[in-house]
Amino acid sequence: MTLQDSHISLAHGNGGRFMRELIDEVFARHLASDTLDTTADAVRLSLPGEEIRFTTDGFTVQPLEFPGGSIGSLAVHGTTNDLAVAGADPLYLSLNAFIEEGFDVAQLERIVADLGRAASEIGVSVAAGDTKVLPRGQGGGIYLATTGIGVLRHPTPLGMKQIRDGDAILVSGPLGDHGISVMLAREQFGLRGDIISDASSVLGITCAMREVPGIRFMRDPTRGGLVSVAHEIARATGLTVALDEPAIPVRPAVRTVCDMLGYDPYYLACEGRVVAVVDPGSAQDALSAMRRQSGGELAEVIGCVRQQSGEACVSLKTEVGGLRFLQELEDDPLPRIC
Amino acid sequence: MTLQDSHISLAHGNGGRFMRELIDEVFARHLASDTLDTTADAVRLSLPGEEIRFTTDGFTVQPLEFPGGSIGSLAVHGTTNDLAVAGADPLYLSLNAFIEEGFDVAQLERIVADLGRAASEIGVSVAAGDTKVLPRGQGGGIYLATTGIGVLRHPTPLGMKQIRDGDAILVSGPLGDHGISVMLAREQFGLRGDIISDASSVLGITCAMREVPGIRFMRDPTRGGLVSVAHEIARATGLTVALDEPAIPVRPAVRTVCDMLGYDPYYLACEGRVVAVVDPGSAQDALSAMRRQSGGELAEVIGCVRQQSGEACVSLKTEVGGLRFLQELEDDPLPRIC
Numbered sequence: 001m002t003l004q005d006s007h008i009s010l011a012h013g014n015g016g017r018f019m020r021e022l023i024d025e026v027f028a029r030h031l032a033s034d035t036l037d038t039t040a041d042a043v044r045l046s047l048p049g050e051e052i053r054f055t056t057d058g059f060t061v062q063p064l065e066f067p068g069g070s071i072g073s074l075a076v077h078g079t080t081n082d083l084a085v086a087g088a089d090p091l092y093l094s095l096n097a098f099i100e101e102g103f104d105v106a107q108l109e110r111i112v113a114d115l116g117r118a119a120s121e122i123g124v125s126v127a128a129g130d131t132k133v134l135p136r137g138q139g140g141g142i143y144l145a146t147t148g149i150g151v152l153r154h155p156t157p158l159g160m161k162q163i164r165d166g167d168a169i170l171v172s173g174p175l176g177d178h179g180i181s182v183m184l185a186r187e188q189f190g191l192r193g194d195i196i197s198d199a200s201s202v203l204g205i206t207c208a209m210r211e212v213p214g215i216r217f218m219r220d221p222t223r224g225g226l227v228s229v230a231h232e233i234a235r236a237t238g239l240t241v242a243l244d245e246p247a248i249p250v251r252p253a254v255r256t257v258c259d260m261l262g263y264d265p266y267y268l269a270c271e272g273r274v275v276a277v278v279d280p281g282s283a284q285d286a287l288s289a290m291r292r293q294s295g296g297e298l299a300e301v302i303g304c305v306r307q308q309s310g311e312a313c314v315s316l317k318t319e320v321g322g323l324r325f326l327q328e329l330e331d332d333p334l335p336r337i338c
Numbered sequence: 339m340t341l342q343d344s345h346i347s348l349a350h351g352n353g354g355r356f357m358r359e360l361i362d363e364v365f366a367r368h369l370a371s372d373t374l375d376t377t378a379d380a381v382r383l384s385l386p387g388e389e390i391r392f393t394t395d396g397f398t399v400q401p402l403e404f405p406g407g408s409i410g411s412l413a414v415h416g417t418t419n420d421l422a423v424a425g426a427d428p429l430y431l432s433l434n435a436f437i438e439e440g441f442d443v444a445q446l447e448r449i450v451a452d453l454g455r456a457a458s459e460i461g462v463s464v465a466a467g468d469t470k471v472l473p474r475g476q477g478g479g480i481y482l483a484t485t486g487i488g489v490l491r492h493p494t495p496l497g498m499k500q501i502r503d504g505d506a507i508l509v510s511g512p513l514g515d516h517g518i519s520v521m522l523a524r525e526q527f528g529l530r531g532d533i534i535s536d537a538s539s540v541l542g543i544t545c546a547m548r549e550v551p552g553i554r555f556m557r558d559p560t561r562g563g564l565v566s567v568a569h570e571i572a573r574a575t576g577l578t579v580a581l582d583e584p585a586i587p588v589r590p591a592v593r594t595v596c597d598m599l600g601y602d603p604y605y606l607a608c609e610g611r612v613v614a615v616v617d618p619g620s621a622q623d624a625l626s627a628m629r630r631q632s633g634g635e636l637a638e639v640i641g642c643v644r645q646q647s648g649e650a651c652v653s654l655k656t657e658v659g660g661l662r663f664l665q666e667l668e669d670d671p672l673p674r675i676c
Binding site: 010011013014016017018019041042043044045047051052053054055056057058059060082083085086088092094095096097098127128129130131132133134135137138139140143145147148149150152219220223224228328329330335336 | 348349351352354355356357379380381382383385389390391392393394395396397398420421423424426430432433434435436465466467468469470471472473475476477478481483485486487488490557558561562566666667668673674
């Protein structure tokens with residue numbers, strides 16, 4: 001640790017020497033790349049002459065470090081996963097940090113280092129950044145925002161418009177690990193578990209999907225979980241999303257915590273899963289391709305999209321053969337999860 | 339106002355119906371463009387096959403609305419001005435909003451509308467966005483971050499590396515209007531004034547500079563003001579920045595408030611000014627070009643860059659002919675100014 005001070009002060013946000021030292025010695029040191037230039041107003045991007053994809057996400061997770069990740073790695077995975085499910089390879093990120101006065105510099109270093117590692121692993125450069133310091137009591141320690149630029153690599157059109165009656169729905173792994181792991185890491189619950197967040201890059205899985213014809217649409221089920229993605233599909237297509245509960249992968253430990261506390265795992269945030277909608281003839285190929293990827297070993301076909309009379313909805317065929325309608329999320333099961 | 343609720347709740351941040359309504363009815367309504375697609379994970383950018391520039395900035399100004407602007411217009415001007423001084427035309431922005439639970443929806447609408455107007459006036463599209471809701475007490479009402487993409491249009495290389503011994507320094511207008519206007523808008527000072535923030539786009543001025551040969555470098559003096567820009571130049575070039583106090587434009591009202599409260603206007607943030615370093619032979623052309631632009635009428639040549647024995651520094655020749663050395667900012671004269 002090279003910053004002289006052990007805690008962040010308002011002077012670290014004022015545009016002067018302390019801010020420069022914070023940027024050079026904490027941020028730029030962990031995030032160095034050919035593109036990043038802390039003295040420039042705007043940096044030069046080298047973009048291939050192809051289709052560009054653009055996305056942004058904000059991060060307010062509490063606690064800031066949890067089993068399987070931190071707000072730093074999450075800020076990389078959240079935004080690059082949005083590019084990945086859009087069929088793009090992530091190239092560049094911008095990073096905004098809103099840091100609360102009094103924040104522990106050692107923890108800041110760990111978070112920024114975690115962010116830098118996650119970016120390196122994916123091969124994405126943090127090309128631009130900004131820090132602001134918030135007065136004590138006006139921030140939850142640190143908030144991050146990242147904006148990502150990627151280049152489209154998926155060979156066929158992707159999007160909700162591509163979805164057809166009869167398409168199969170897959171998920172690349174168990175649901176709810178991130179939501180429950182973050183919740184258990186909050187001291188106020190007085191629970192401890194071995195559940196590790198699924199927070200990770202889905203780029204391996206989305207790249208593998210490029211070899212599978214018949215992929216219509218991919219999305220990572222973050223805030224609002226699987227059910228929110230399903231409702232988006234129903235709204236956009238007018239088709240009902242029919243999910244098959246026994247097929248949906250949920251770890252026993254996650255299900256136990258959900259049962260104890262009254263949560264529904266289908267609404268919980270994941271940060272390293274892909275929901276894919278696939279031509280039914282390609283469903284088995286897509287499933288095999290997912291299962292060959294790290295993090296995709298427990299992928300499953302979990303339902304289908306179909307034309308039904310009446311309003312499009314999200315239905316769940318339960319273990320015992322009943323039919324449950326999953327409403328769009330209204331109240332908040334777990335705030336500050338991403 | 340079309341959102342049913344009058345105040346923001348945590349449910350507006352949870353990924354469900356309330357969040358969708360907030361995004362559709364407050365954000366997308368004011369920020370609609372061909373590029374923005376609130377249902378997409380990542381949007382398609384159409385970029386000319388030219389040199390791209392990329393930058394980001396965070397905004398935490400208090401109060402959120404002040405004479406001459408708001409955090410919304412500031413979030414557009416701050417980031418697009420960074421592209422402008424880098425010689426680029428802004429094309430796209432991403433927007434992150436961190437909104438505190440309980441925030442007044444009517445004020446949110448005004449801020450987003452102000453942001454949308456500022457973007458339209460410059461011709462930049464808000465192409466991607468994200469909102470997070472912070473628990474009550476963990477945010478200063480609203481924080482924004484914007485990331486900008488632009489295309490380089492300046493015909494000659496710009497950058498601190500281009501600066502040469504003997505170059506002239508210009509500023510496009512009076513210093514400190516933004517800092518003092520925001521400070522006076524804070525109730526705790528018990529002062530009221532007619533000082534209007536200079537917050538505005540500098541694109542007119544930076545475009546005009548494209549016609550002037552001999553422009554080396556431009557920067558907008560925001561946090562840390564003119565002195566911070568001068569120190570950056572001195573550090574990067576090893577040359578001393580010699581400023582001429584009588585030439586530096588500062589409005590009498592700003593100077594009066596500074597004298598009363600012990601501030602130095604050369605450290606105060608501007609949000610609509612350009613500091614330009616110019617070949618001395620082009621200084622008069624640059625000055626005339628600035629003065630023809632709206633917001634540049636009071637531009638001045640304020641000093642020069644020169645080789646001196648000893649360490650490079652920032653010096654100010656005072657009104658009475660004395661020499662003052664301006665140190666790099668350490669303590670914070672006015673926090674939460676941008």
